[in-house]
Amino acid sequence: MYDPSAYCIPAWMEDFGICGIGEGWKLVEKGAIALESEYPINPSGGTLCTNAIGDTAMMRVAEAALQIRGDAGEHQVTREVKQALASGSVVPIGQTYFC
Numbered sequence: 610m611y612d613p614s615a616y617c618i619p620a621w622m623e624d625f626g627i628c629g630i631g632e633g634w635k636l637v638e639k640g641a642i643a644l645e646s647e648y649p650i651n652p653s654g655g656t657l658c659t660n661a662i663g664d665t666a667m668m669r670v671a672e673a674a675l676q677i678r679g680d681a682g683e684h685q686v687t688r689e690v691k692q693a694l695a696s697g698s699v700v701p702i703g704q705t706y707f708c
Contacts, residue, residue, distance in 0.1 A: 611669060611696045612655045618642065621696060622650075645687040652676065652684040666697020 619633025642650040673693035675681040
């Protein structure tokens with residue numbers, strides 16, 4: 610998931626219907642987004658630590674593909690991956706669009 614700030618993951622989880630509104634932080638707090646957890650989110654580290662700003666959205670898509678193929682190496686999710694979700698953002702001057 611696109612995560613330019615720490616608060617984004619809980620908000621995206623809620624927006625994508627993974628949990629109810631106001632519940633995302635609880636899943637993060639209990640560790641439900643870790644590599645070996647129920648919802649492994651950003652196993653490669655996410656936007657905050659892995660890529661330049663210009664390729665953020667494509668890196669999320671590439672990571673999802675690697676996970677499904679089982680080719681993600683040391684950040685491969687510890688269970689079989691059959692589907693994945695990738696999100697990104699394009700930020701023209703003064704506006705934000707979420708995909």
